[in-house]
Amino acid sequence: MSKRNRNKASILAMTLLVPLLAAGCSGNGNGNGGSNAAENGGKASGGGSGKATEILFWSPFSGSDGPFMKKIVDSYNSSQDAYKVKFVIQPNGEYYKQLDVALSTGKERPDLMIMHVDSVPTYQSKDQLQPVDDLASKAGIDAADFAEAPIKYATIDSKLYTIPLDIHPAVMYYNKDLFEKAGIAAPPTNRAEFDAAVEKLTDKDKGVYGYVVPTLWPQQFIFPSLVWQNGGELWNGTDVAYNSPEAVEMVQWLRDMVEKGISPGNVQQDGENTLFLQGKNAIQFNGPWMKSQFDEAGLNYGVAVMPQIGKAKKAVYAGSHGFVVPKAVTDADKLAAIGDFLKFVSGDSLAWAESGQAVASNKVLESAEFKALEFQSTVAGSFADVQFAPNVLNWGTIVEPLWGELSNAILGKKPAQQAMDDAVAKSRQAMN
Structure with missing residues (x-):
């Protein structure tokens, strides 16, 4: 039996105390199951309506890192017209509080959100996150394309629950x-x-x-x-x-x-x-x-x-920031949009590295552009030795x-x- 399962019964009812970050708001789409990005050359049908499928993305980046993520989102939105990512930042002290409310009530729920990797087991145990394996596969995202530590940590019962963005040791x-x-x-x-x-x-x-x-x-x-x-x-x-x-x-x-x-x-x-x-x-x-x-x-x-x-x-x-998807997001167009956006981010996260972060994408880590960033490449030098908080609820x-x-x-x-x-x-x- 895994460590998290051995301790779930005794710990599950406790209140999570994590570093408080940020939140935003969203609506629940009821799409009609359009095509996914992989089937449309990276663009979705938008349900056949001709209107871009919109996803709401919650982020905790209310400090100096916020503009860097906004730059990524803006770049993605301007790169295609099938999908639109609405980027929301909330004061960091309210993130998990608002997230708990949104996920438990379904009101103003995000379609995509950033979560610390050591929070993933608790939210997964509450049945509030969905595995991202299928979404990633359809979008052409491979877990092997990312640093091993967050992938291993957020794989629960052989299912992956996050697409890593960075690691900050x-x-x-x-x-x-x-x-x-x-x-x-x-x-x-x-x-x-x-x-x-x-x-x-x-x-x-x-x-x-x-x-x-x-x-x-x-x-x-x-x-x-x-x-x-x-x-x-x-x-x-x-x-x-x-x-x-x-x-x-x-x-x-x-x-x-x-x-x-x-x-x-x-x-x-x-x-x-x-x-x-x-x-x-x-x-x-x-x-x-x-x-x-x-x-x-x-x-x-x-x-x-x-x-x-x-x-x-x-x-x-x-610690590590990663992208997670609420279990309640079932609309096929939205899931395709999420996959398409995450594919874009994983290949274009050099912009995130410019915020001072060492990114989790192996493609970016191995690039000459990243290696030229002396500070960030030094931080990445710890990746082989990083450990996260104990995987205990x-x-x-x-x-x-x-x-x-x-x-x-x-x-x-x-x-x-x-x-x-x-x-x-x-x-x-x-x-x-």
Whole structure:
């Protein structure tokens, strides 16, 4: 029995807690089953009416990435006249709330939407998503054309539920000026190099730190990476496992940097980023979405894959955006339109890469144009080592207590082992 099935009965009723993104609105078409794109040279009949078949596409991209997706949609709409994609962006804090309402009531439901890959199992378990295998096949989309990790994660009971758009792993940003001043020629790739580098980079008299340890976000990306690298797990197949020796060692490693003065104590939310922007934090681990902020600030920064701090293997936590289709979308014309649009995106996602994202399309990843994008190609260098959140229903709710207890340990309010034991106890209460 698969992991998700073993845990479905005990966890299914819980409320999903995921990073909140964006939403929009839609109508339910009642078409008459026109031809699909593959049968019409990439264009559909529009039900024989001569009017373009319209699909409503919900997106969470309410930040600087929004215009890049709009550019893709506009380019698609102008490339043909059989289909029209209506692109809707909503404030990111309301996305899943509005999505839950739309999918449960059927009112103003989208025909196509973006979803984080680690949310797919929960929505699939609620019978709100449809497999995309048939849709993809008719549109000429092959799962083998995409990075393996999101395809494998979103394949449930041998059926695929997403067409991946991108993968966004944690990466290492570093201040090139501080590195040069400290005589460090290249970013660290392992724990020994990292520990030595942050010692050299720290200048307490000037208030400059080698690595400012965040006490809150983005530990959701950092800590799982460290645990996996050290041979531990967040979920061992039947239970939460972040009080293991492998996990506790990484908690203590983070705390040690505070005790040694490499990092200040009591770092507030986004404090590590504020100091990085001020040139007083030499290294930070964060996601590709920080690129535009650092560019706008005029920082002389570099980016590298996250070093292997743990003893066991290379690993890095990642998220992924993908396209999913509500189960209630059954109109043949709309499904053909969705397939045609996704075929277009998978071949034209270089425009999405320009937003700073490393795309999931192998065709684009292997292109000279993508490889010329130094930042994005560096991010893609982590793809072979990415891991997503445990494939457990309602994982966000289960793991939530971990972040507060991890903060307690980093701040020195609790010993590392006690903090992780307490986190496990609270997560078990959430599961029950």
